Amino acid sequence: MAALSELLPVAAVTVDAPAADWREAVRRAGDLMVATGAATDTYTAEMIENVERNGPYIVIAPGLAFAHARPSPAVLKTGMSWVRLARPVVFGHESNDPVELVVGLAAKDASEHTAAMGALARLLADQDTARALREAPTAQAVHDILRGGQEAGAPRQAAARGGGELHKILTVCGNGVGTSLFLKQTVEGVLDRWGWGRYVTVEATDTISAKGKANEAVAILTSREIARTLGDVGVPVKVVEDFTSAAEADRVLRDTYDV
Template sequence: MAALNDLLPQAAVRLDVRVADWREAICAAGGLLVETGAATDTYTAEMIRNVEENGPYLVVAPGFAFAHARPSPAVLRTGMSWVRLEQPVEFGHESNDPVQLVVGLAAEDSGAHTAAMAALAQLLADPATARALQDAAGPEVLHAVLAGPEGEREREDRPRDEEAVRERAASDEPASEQTATEQATADEGATDQAASGQPGSARAVHTILTVCGNGVGTSLFLKNTLEQVLDRWGWSRHVTVEATDTISAKGKASEAVVILTSREIARTLGEVGVPVRVVEDFTSGPEVDRILRDTYDV
């Protein structure tokens, strides 16, 4: 699978771009995809139409929009672009506006860029690395942050660090702060329930769907965050996470225990026979952790 830096060449990076609104922001990201040979101008129009039809669900985290559309003939090869705006703009998202970083994705299919999406989600979930990316002085510095091996090892370890998880949870929602002892006790309870065989446990292989409008972009971000939480719980062998689109999700809903998605996509899905839980920040492990604990009553 393609690595993040392979899909995001330095020529596809623009910093401190001035735009008037979200459409111009997407045009800036789409223009870089065209310049680097990943897509045609038609794909930029498709990305804009995706927001017009499905809402601003692609604003997956505070200040960050992941612009993309379905694979189509307008995609020439899988590639990405990176646009940091001089001044943030509103996309219309209830909690994650305004947006200052727009990453564009042109995907030939739903599989070739999975590893790159997982890497990007982990980068943006780490506050220190996210700040380094936000403050990068130029494309070369940005690439160095994306590829840094030391940072890579640190990001792999950090989701398993109780202290870091607790600090991030406190910053997301101070009222729900837990001590390390309380967190460890809760994790033990989750593991016990997984092994208990009781209804709602994870002894059998459960399926959780992460859903976006196209199944190739934001749902992969959320899938990665969810898998990180499941790995920390020790539930990875018991729960399968599948990223999919709204149409496929309706057909697969009966096989799932819960669907995780954005507020906009939840409205589109409607009643599907299983719980649909809204995630505001697709890169936030603590938020997904809370939703899982509520779903499994642990």
């Protein structure tokens, strides 16, 4: 699997970029992925359409939007971009606006970027590192921080209990390859700290698939916008406001398991 610094080269990073509104902010993230050969302009339009169709669920933490769309022919190779805005813009999110950082993702499939997403989730969950990234003066400085913190190791895999079945938690977004995968990494980190990694598996998926898989899960974790889209699926649907926050994931998991 590709490392974070490979998917997010210096040429795909910009700081203090001007943007009049959220569409222009997403467009700037898309332009960088076009410039580095990850996607075409069509994919940029698909990212904007994703927000228009599903709402601002891509704003996964205060000040942070994770722009992406479904894998499509417009994605040439898996890649990412990093746009720190000169002035924050409003996406319409109830709690995480305004946005000052847009991370773009163009994914060829749902698995190639798993390790990179895990590394990024860990970096942004660390307050000191997140602050350093937001304050880095140049694209090279951002990339140096990302490269220094990308040691991800092998993707975590839960092992079944002897003679028993794993509990399953679904993390859900509109496309199943971006924000849901990011939340999966955060939730898995909490479960591993609890020592529950061998008992609970976390699967990232999209809204359509989640409705069919709900009966396999003990709970669904997602954004407020996606929770409204899902409606009643027969299992608890828990809203997470900050996908980078281990503390919030811990709270939601404790509520799920009543511990």
